[in-house]
Amino acid sequence: xxxxxxxxxxxxxxxxxxxxxxxxVAYAAFATILYWGINDGYAASVLNAQARFVGAxxxxxxxxxxxxxxxxxxxPDLALTAALREVPxxxxxxxxxxxPALIRSAYTAESAVARGIEPQREREVSxxxxxxxxxxxxxxxxxLVLGRALAERLDVRLGExxxxxxxxxxxxxxxxxxxxxxxxxxxxxxxxxxxLVDLADARRLTGVDTATALALDVPRGEEEAAAAxxxxxxxxxxxxxxxxxxxxxxRQDLESNRVAAxxxxxxxxxxxxxxxxxxxxxxxIERTREFGMIAAVGLAPVRLARVVVLESVITxxxxxxxxxxxxxxxxxxxxxxxLLGAAFGGFVGAWSSVPLTREIYTAVRxxxxxxxxxxxxxxxxxxxxxxxxRVRRLRPAQAMRIE
Amino acid sequence: xxxxAWRSIWRNRSRSLGAAFAVxxxxxxxxxxxxxxxxxxxGMYVNLTDTVxxxxxxxxxxxxxxxxxEAVLPRAAALRDRLTRALGDGLIVEALEVPALLSGExxxxxVLLVGxxxxxxxRRRFADKFVREGRLxxxxxxxxIALGRALARTLQVQIGDAVYAYAPGTEGTGASAYVVVGILRFPxxxxxxxxxxxxxxxxQELAASDAVSRFEVHVPEFRRTTDDAALVPLAxxxxxxxxxxxxxxxWRETYPAISSLERALRPILTVFLGLFFILAGxxxxxxxxxxxVERTREFGVIIALGANRRRVLGMVLLESLLLCGSGAAVGLAVGSATVARLARGYSYPGAWREVVEAYxxxxxxxxxxAPVEVAIIVAFVIGIGVLAxxxxxxxxxxxAPVEAMRFVA
Numbered sequence: 133x134x135x136x137x138x139x140x141x142x143x144x145x146x147x148x149x150x151x152x153x154x155x156x157v158a159y160a161a162f163a164t165i166l167y168w169g170i171n172d173g174y175a176a177s178v179l180n181a182q183a184r185f186v187g188a189x190x191x192x193x194x195x196x197x198x199x200x201x202x203x204x205x206x207x208p209d210l211a212l213t214a215a216l217r218e219v220p221x222x223x224x225x226x227x228x229x230x231x232p233a234l235i236r237s238a239y240t241a242e243s244a245v246a247r248g249i250e251p252q253r254e255r256e257v258s259x260x261x262x263x264x265x266x267x268x269x270x271x272x273x274x275x276l277v278l279g280r281a282l283a284e285r286l287d288v289r290l291g292e293x294x295x296x297x298x299x300x301x302x303x304x305x306x307x308x309x310x311x312x313x314x315x316x317x318x319x320x321x322x323x324x325x326x327x328l329v330d331l332a333d334a335r336r337l338t339g340v341d342t343a344t345a346l347a348l349d350v351p352r353g354e355e356e357a358a359a360a361x362x363x364x365x366x367x368x369x370x371x372x373x374x375x376x377x378x379x380x381x382x383r384q385d386l387e388s389n390r391v392a393a394x395x396x397x398x399x400x401x402x403x404x405x406x407x408x409x410x411x412x413x414x415x416x417i418e419r420t421r422e423f424g425m426i427a428a429v430g431l432a433p434v435r436l437a438r439v440v441v442l443e444s445v446i447t448x449x450x451x452x453x454x455x456x457x458x459x460x461x462x463x464x465x466x467x468x469x470x471l472l473g474a475a476f477g478g479f480v481g482a483w484s485s486v487p488l489t490r491e492i493y494t495a496v497r498x499x500x501x502x503x504x505x506x507x508x509x510x511x512x513x514x515x516x517x518x519x520x521x522r523v524r525r526l527r528p529a530q531a532m533r534i535e
Numbered sequence: 536x537x538x539x540a541w542r543s544i545w546r547n548r549s550r551s552l553g554a555a556f557a558v559x560x561x562x563x564x565x566x567x568x569x570x571x572x573x574x575x576x577x578g579m580y581v582n583l584t585d586t587v588x589x590x591x592x593x594x595x596x597x598x599x600x601x602x603x604x605e606a607v608l609p610r611a612a613a614l615r616d617r618l619t620r621a622l623g624d625g626l627i628v629e630a631l632e633v634p635a636l637l638s639g640e641x642x643x644x645x646v647l648l649v650g651x652x653x654x655x656x657x658r659r660r661f662a663d664k665f666v667r668e669g670r671l672x673x674x675x676x677x678x679x680i681a682l683g684r685a686l687a688r689t690l691q692v693q694i695g696d697a698v699y700a701y702a703p704g705t706e707g708t709g710a711s712a713y714v715v716v717g718i719l720r721f722p723x724x725x726x727x728x729x730x731x732x733x734x735x736x737x738x739q740e741l742a743a744s745d746a747v748s749r750f751e752v753h754v755p756e757f758r759r760t761t762d763d764a765a766l767v768p769l770a771x772x773x774x775x776x777x778x779x780x781x782x783x784x785x786w787r788e789t790y791p792a793i794s795s796l797e798r799a800l801r802p803i804l805t806v807f808l809g810l811f812f813i814l815a816g817x818x819x820x821x822x823x824x825x826x827x828v829e830r831t832r833e834f835g836v837i838i839a840l841g842a843n844r845r846r847v848l849g850m851v852l853l854e855s856l857l858l859c860g861s862g863a864a865v866g867l868a869v870g871s872a873t874v875a876r877l878a879r880g881y882s883y884p885g886a887w888r889e890v891v892e893a894y895x896x897x898x899x900x901x902x903x904x905a906p907v908e909v910a911i912i913v914a915f916v917i918g919i920g921v922l923a924x925x926x927x928x929x930x931x932x933x934x935a936p937v938e939a940m941r942f943v944a
Contacts, residue, residue, distance in 0.1 A: 149825060156817050163810045170803065200688060202642070232689075234645055240601045243634075243645020243729065287601065299643065321725070395571060395883075400811060403564050406557075407818035414553050414825040 135435060139442035149415045153444075154451035156411050160404035160511070161455025161504035162462070167397060168503060169463035172495035180352060183375040184259040185319045188228075188347030189355045190362065191373045192216075197345070198373065201245075203231045203300045203338045208369060210342055219365075221350045221358045224256025227343035229334040234297040235278075235327060237286040244282065246296060246327040248334020248343075257347040260315055260322065266290060267313035273333050276309035279326035280316040290314070296329065302339020309333065348372075401507040408511025412444050413518050420522075441516040448512040455508075456501055466494040540854035550826045555862035557822035558920050561815045562866025563873065565912040568811055570874040570902035572804060574881075577759045578900040584786060585660065588628060588751030590770050591789045592618070595782045597748075603704050607631065607746040608781060618750060621776035626654045628751040629735055633742040635702040637731060639690035646686060646729045648700060650738020657753060669694045669717035677737045681717030683727040694718065705742035713737075759903065763787070816919045823855070823923035834931030835939025844932040848925065855924030859917045867913065877902025 143150050183189045192212070197205035206229070216225055229248035234241050251270040255261045261269045267290045270277055276294060278286070288294050288311055297306045315326055335341055350358040355374040362372035416423075427436055544551045593608070600606040608614060611629065618627060631650040636643050652674060653661060662671050672679030680698060682690070692698055694715050701710050713733065721727040739746065752773070757765065766785040774783040834847055880899045931939040 148828065152821050152825065156821055159814060159817055163814055167807065167810060170806065174803070200691075202689065232644060241645075325725070396568070396807065399564065399568055399571070400814065403561075403811070403814055403818060406560060406564075407814060407821065410553065410557050410818060411821040411825060414550075414822050417549055417553065418825060418829045 135439055135442060139439045139446060142439065142443050143446050146415070150447055153408075153411050153415070153447045154454060156407045157448050157451025157508055157511070158455035158458060160408060160507055161452055162459040163400065164397075164404070164504040164507055165456070165459030165500040166462055166494075167400065168500050169459075169466070169494040169496065172497060173463075173467070176353075176495045179355075179375050181319050183355055185263075185317050185322045187375055188226075188257050188345075189350045189352075189375065190222075190348040190359045191345045192348065192362070192366065192370055193345040193373070194369060195371050198371070201230065201344070203229065203340045203344055206340045206344045207342045207346070210346070212366070212370070213346065216346065216348065216362075219358075219362065221354055221361075222348050223351070224253070224349035226250060226253035226257045226347045227331060228254075228345045228347055229331055229338065229340060229343045230345070231298050231300055231334060231338045231340075233327065233337075235282075235286060236295040236297065237288040237292075239287045240285070242282065242286055244325055244327045246298070246329055246334065248329050248331040250331050254328075254347075257349040260317065260326065260328070263315050263317045264313045265316040267311070269313055270328055270330055271312075273330040274309060275312045275330060277313040277315060277326070277328040278311060279323040280314045281320075281324040282326065283311065283314055285324075296327070296333075296337065298337050300338035300340065302337070305337050305339075307333055307337055397503075401510070404507045405511035405514065408448070408508060409514040409518065412447075412512075412515030416440060416518075416522065437521075444512060444516045448508060448515075452505065452508050455504065459500065459504065460496065463494040463496050463500075467496050537853065540850055540857060543850075543854050544858055551858055554823045554826045554920070554924075555858050555865070557819055558859045558862030558916055559866035559869070561819050561916050562863050562912055563870040565811070565815055565916070566866070566870030566904060566909065567873050567877075568808075569904045569908050569912070570877045572808070573904060574877060574900040574902040576804070577903065580760045580763075581758050584753070584757065585657075587786050587790055588753045589757055589766055589786055590752040590754075590773065590783060591786065592750040592752070592773070592777065592781050592783050593748070593789075595780055597782070603634065604706055604743070607743050607748050608750075609743075609746050611745050611747040614777065614781070615750070617777060618752075618773065621773055622752060626657055626753040626755065628653045628657060628753065629747045630749050630751065631735060631738040631742065631746060632748040633702050633705065633738055635700045635741075637686075637690065638699050638701070639692040639696065642690050644686065644689055644729065646700075646731050648680075648702070648731050648733060648738060648741070650733050650735040650741075652735035665719040665721060667718050667720040669715070671732060672716055672734045672737065674734055675736055676716075676734045677740060678712075678714050679716035679733065679737075680713035681719050681732045682715055683730040684718050684720050685728040686731060687715065687718050689728065700741060702742050707740055707742045707744060709741070711737075711741050758901070761905075812915065815916070819916055819919045820923045823859070823920045824926055827851075827855075827924050828927050831927040831931045831934075832940050834928055835934070835936045838931060838939065839936035847932065848928050851925055851928040852921065855921045856917070858924070859920035862920070863913050863917050866916075867909070870909075874902050874904045 192207075194205050194207060197207075210227060213225055213227070216222055227250060230245055231248070232243065233246040234243050235246075249270070251261070255269075264277070265280060267277075276296070278288070278294075283289075286294065290311055290313075292311055293308045294311060295306055295308050297304070299305075309329060315328075316323055329337075331343070348358070348362075356376060359372040359374035359377070366372060423436060423440075427433060431439075594600075594606065597606055615627065615629065629652045633648040633650070635646055635648050637646040637648070638644075651661075658671070658674075666681070667684060669681065671681055680700075682692070682698070687693070690698065692715055694717070696715050697712055698715060699710070699712050703709060717732075719727075719730070719732065721730055735747070754769075756762070763785070770783045770785050774781075777783065834851075837847055838844060878901055880901050882899050
């Protein structure tokens with residue numbers, strides 16, 4: 133107990149030293165959290181863009197459709213819809229009927245995957261309807277909405293007709309639809325490929341009278357958990373998929389991005405540990421004379437070493453708490469500000485045409501506290517051991533004479 | 536004064552060693568950081584340019600043209616000869632892209648058939664990267680085709696099965712049957728779902744004889760982001776040699792999206808670099824400052840004995856310059872050795888190699904550091920070190936000598 137008090141008093145007696153040590157520990161923790169927050173945030177933002185623009189936060193489809201996306205593997209019926217509305221996290225449900233099609237204008241043709249939707253319900257699950265940049269959203273059968281880049285390639289304008297050809301279970305069919313709206317999201321997969329038609333048209337063209345998928349909206353960040361929960365409750369002929377499972381290669385890219393971040397993180401941790409160690413070590417070396425005095429007054433070297441270790445522990449823990457608070461504060465704040473938005477848009481101008489996402493938010497995960505702690509912990513252990521050894525070997529008379 | 540500073544350094548050896556070591560360590564680590572991060576950046580550059588070439592040659596106005604026949608370069612063989620003569624060394628890839636309808640037994644999909652003729656080295660690399668099953672069609676093979684995995688799955692075909700291509704609006708046979716000889720795995724899902732590769736003669740027979748959609752020029756010596764500057768004059772030279780009906784573009788002009796993806800890394804790398812430099816600065820600042828803060832008392836004594844305050848500052852400046860300078864020199868030596876080792880090429884151990892490749896980095900990466908980066912590191916570290924060393928002298932100068940002698944940090 134007395135040792136504690138002695139250590140505590142020492143910590144505050146050397147105020148400058150303490151502030152510096154707290155600063156370095158806090159910064160090491162802060163920087164670690166920010167580093168991973170930005171790294172993971174990039175991955176999560178791409179996933180989110182996929183969820184809100186390209187696919188849906190959660191998709192319910194037959195496992196056969198997932199392996200072979202053709203309308204012949206459509207859902208057997210839509211009776212599930214009512215039951216899904218009762219699931220707590222589900223905020224919106226929309227049926228989708230997707231089918232491969234050829235879009236023909238007067239000049240040329242492009243192959244694409246057309247998506248049949250119920251216009252009102254689609255708003256509940258997708259950010260696409262909110263990104264109409266010309267014209268308006270679908271309202272009734274006979275209408276068509278295209279990604280802006282796709283419409284440019286087809287050379288078809290608002291009010292003009294395009295023909296949608298398909299060869300589904302019903303055999304080859306075609307329909308002439310009027311272009312009423314153009315979508316631009318900044319996500320190239322959408323802008324260059326999106327074809328929206330009314331669900332009724334899609335059913336007529338394919339001969340399928342259900343849907344290929346039910347798209348569900350769930351809160352951001354809970355997609356995978358919601359999908360896992362739904363899987364337990366769904367009948368075996370259908371399954372629920374989160375965005376990560378629908379991603380394929382991009383997901384692999386994102387994960388390897390994280391792996392590639394590790395060497396730099398490792399170097400970072402090494403320097404952080406060295407900074408903590410050297411700060412403590414030097415501050416103890418400098419106090420040799422003081423320790424000599426204390427030892428001469430009668431404190432056994434072992435107990436003196438304990439005081440020194442305690443001092444390091446106290447300052448390290450204080451710094452660690454400050455760093456965690458600042459780090460989580462920073463990523464928490466940046467998680468609400470789009471890094472590609474107004475505040476940072478100018479600085480990161482190059483990002484504006486990143487074809488994967490238009491929004492980047494930092495991620496906030498509890499694991500960062502662990503990463504930050506490991507670095508600080510290694511530094512603190514080294515910092516505590518080296519000086520403590522020195523103190524235990526101390527010979528008071530000599531130590532007092534040292535300058 | 537020099538002798539005085541020299542003596543001060545040796546008077547407390549462990550203190551001086553600690554400070555010099557901190558400076559050396561920081562210089563070393565910062566150089567390693569730059570080496571690794573430049574290697575990753577250049578690695579990504581190599582992978583990007585491996586995929587699309589350094590320079591591409593299309594028919595003028597190719598972006599606006601809708602009709603297939605007007606979008607290709609005619610008399611490709613003659614053009615290729617002129618290109619070879621103008622280029623000297625450098626590898627040329629010829630590609631003919633044909634939009635077509637491809638059908639299996641029951642299903643048909645709109646696809647992009649790509650007829651490719653590549654030099655052997657590039658062909659091997661292409662095969663290593665993308666072939667998952669089977670092989671690529673041989674260079675003169677008129678019947679073989681390799682399909683994206685997702686496409687093969689959708690068409691419900693496997694190696695050995697027949698597929699039928701229908702390419703309306705073209706000038707060749709317009710329709711042909713092929714045998715699947717390989718399954719490819721493209722990282723881009725869209726390419727995987729509609730990409731198919733055949734030999735250049737096969738594509739020309741189907742769609743347009745003696746025509747290509749583009750030439751890609753690969754320059755094997757250009758392995759670093761900084762080599763990009765040399766592409767602009769090369770493109771201009773080729774443009775002059777080939778005449779005005781073609782357009783010669785650097786890969787950045789042809790693929791602005793890919794180029795911006797590579798550029799997009801810069802702000803993030805800059806933020807990380809900032810985070811790192813603050814940490815490195817704190818390491819030097821704390822170590823040097825704490826190693827000399829006790830000397831506030833000593834300076835108090837010196838000033839009390841009658842020394843001029845500016846002389847004390849000058850002495851400390853000289854002393855810390857000597858100390859940080861020699862530390863930086865050691866760090867520079869070790870750092871240069873480390874970067875030189877990285878420059879000979881390094882790869883990540885075992886299990887990591889695969890993920891690093893998937894990320895868009897080549898298997899072997901080469902570290903490098905620019906002189907200006909070395910200069911920034913050394914100036915930054917010495918600057919912080921000297922600043923930290925001067926602080927106690929400044930404190931002592933501001934305090935009354937008696938207070939300075941009693942100073943506790």
